[in-house]
Amino acid sequence: MSSRLASAVRSVRQFSTTFSRRAEAVAPTAPPPARARGRWGLGVAVALAVPVAYVAGAVNPPTIALMFSPRYSPPPPDRESKIGKEITAEVERELQELALVAEMRTLSEWYESRPYEKYDPNKVHNSLTAGSLRGPGKLAVPPIAFAKENETEGVIVAHLGRSLCGHDGIIHGGLLATVFDETLARNALMNIPTHIGVTANLNINYRSPCMADQFVVVRTKLEQKKGRKVVVSGTMDTLDGERIADATAIFVEPKWAQFLQSSGVTDTLGAPTQPEGEMEMEPREL
Ligand SMILES: *[C@@H]1O[C@H](CO)[C@@H](O)[C@H](O)[C@H]1NC(C)=O
Secondary structure (H helix, E strand, O other), X not given: OOHHHHHHHHHHHHHHHHHHHHHHHHHHHOOOOOHHHHHHHHHHHHHHHHHHHHHHHHHOOOHHHHHHOOOOOOOOOOOOOHHHHHXXXXXXXXXXXXXXXXXXXXXXXXXEEOOOOOOOOOOHHHOHHHHHOEOOOOEOOXXXXXXXXOOOEEXXXXXXXXXXXXXXXXXXXXXXXXXXXXXXHHHHHOOOOOOOOEEEEEEEEEOOOOEOOEEEEEEEEEEEEEOOEEEEEEEEEEOOOOEEEEEEEEEEOOOOHHHOOOHHHHHHHOOOOOOOOOOOOOOOOO
């Protein structure tokens, strides 16, 4: 949520709390005797409470209400349109200003990268996450990825827009699976010398609905490395720390991986420019 929106929500919340406190304070001390006056007072209270509740609810509706009756939202604008570019820039600005991102940047033994940023322009349009799903209202910007220098852990922050829903207003579970697949893959593949691996298994527990149009934080962890097989686990939370889902995955390096060119994969993963203690694999000719 943008900080401006957050402060608007806060002030409305504060207003409604103040208002109801005042109503509580006034109600019992109001002169009770005349029945007619009591009814009139109740009428005024209801007349006031309804619009106040409506305004408060419209600005900050309870999750359960949104689940059953989401507010209508216009379709996403074209990525190259003026408004499309503005939305993309706004999401990028918010991402760069997140407290979590600032905190991660202070940690030693971690590096930062931007997966998909250097994706081959001749291939990007056919990529699910870097092409088809990229755009305002969808995956507006590439995620920011932080990784431990020894590639045992990762923290990825991604924005999930309003047009990636299953139930309207709630991010599609299959999209969350895609996000897990790619974030867990990044952690796993950095542990494979060729950086080439395929998903052999992905196991997800969905814990709570993921509301659209928010940043999510995926934390990944290397569990096991055994031959060509890498096991990783991960969690997905809202910025407030609410668990959305958790997952485990197994990635396997194909037997023919050493014959493939890996530089494109390295770019896609957002590998550190100078991997420590390890030279970039020379692309091999078939
Ligand atoms: C990775 O680095 C962390 C420190 O950031 C250290 O605690 C951990 O033991 C290292 N793990 C391996 C497998 O090297």
